[in-house]
Amino acid sequence: MNHMNQLKNKIHQAFNDGNTVIGKIIGSFLLGLIILSGLLFMGENLPEFQPIKPYFETIDQVILIVFTIEYILRIWSAPNRRRAIFSFFGIIDLMVILPLLGFFPNIAFLRGLRVLEIFRMLKVIRQSSLFVTFIKSLKHYTEEFKIFGLSFCIVLIVSAFSIYTVEHPVNPEFSSIKEAVWWSFVSMSTVGYGDITPITGIGKLIASATILLGLGTIAMMTAILTKSFIDHFFGKRPHKCNFCHYPHHDHDAQFCKNCGQKLDMPLIQKTTTAS
Structure with missing residues (x-):
């Protein structure tokens, strides 16, 4: 029993610790299979590769079998199997191997599950420790x-209701609030498909304001992501001061940089991408 637990721990560490030699080898191998799987998926749909499509499918099935073995080993070696099964990565791994059901006779309709192969590319997230720690x-x-x-x-x-109120009486393109919401979303994202456009002067003014405010909200999102990246990879620690609740401090901070009160927590080491 003790040997079995040791084996489970070793397998669990091999799949989840990218700092060990075996972990790096397994991670690189799985990442290579994921990339190859994506290339095969694209190649199967190109006319020039149709003559060798059966070979692509054979390789694809082998990759699926490897992913299935990986899934079984991950669940079997997990300390908490229920949590592993219903975790984000557990669900992604399960979605990836579902197309294997299409091999069984008399259930050909399950071959439609091959569309789930797109989830394989999401497995890249699991193999990227840098991405996981950042998330x-x-x-x-x-x-x-x-x-x-x-x-x-x-x-x-506000933008959707404003443009709908102004444009609806004179512009058939804004026939319902749904079109107004779609237009506002597209304008805020600065995509501007041009399928729906305002024709009144006030409508164009609202459009200009919507675009500017959209740029502002996108800039806010960019600032948040940039700050989280800098704080995480350059030694900030997300700990709130008990007095003023300021949340971000240097990795060696002893006092709050906002109010000056002593931080009531043990010193923690600088976060690295390997953590």
Whole structure:
């Protein structure tokens, strides 16, 4: 029993610790398979590769089998199997191997599940420790993201109702509030498809304001992401001061840089991309 637990721990470490030699080898191997899988998926749909499509499919099935073995080993070696199965990466891994069901006879309709192969590319996230640690760091900036989300929604709603009120009576393109919301979203993102355009002077003024406010909200989002990146990779620590609740301090900070009060927490080491 003890040997079995040791084996589980070694397998779990091999799949989840990218700092070990075996972890780097497995991670690189799986990443290579993911990239190859994506290339095969694209090649199968190109006319010039149709003569060798059966070879692509054979390689594709081998890759699927490898991913299935990976999924089984990950779940089997996980300390908490239920949590591993229903985690984000657990669900992605399961979605990836579902197309294997299409091989069984008399259930050909399940071959439609091959569309789920697109989820394979999401497995790249698991193999990138840099990306994973950065994503985890974003949870410390929930307040900033709430402000961004609220600001975006307010501008979107106000813009949509304003343009609908002004344009609807004279412009058939704004036939319902749905078109107005779509127009506002496209304008705020500065994409500007041009499928719906205002024709009144006030409508054009609203459009100009919507675009400028959209640029502002996008800049806010960019600033939040940039700050989280700098704080995470250059030694900031997301810990709130107990007095003024200022959230970000240097990795060796002992006092709050906002109010000067002593930080009531043990010193933690600088965060690195390897963590």
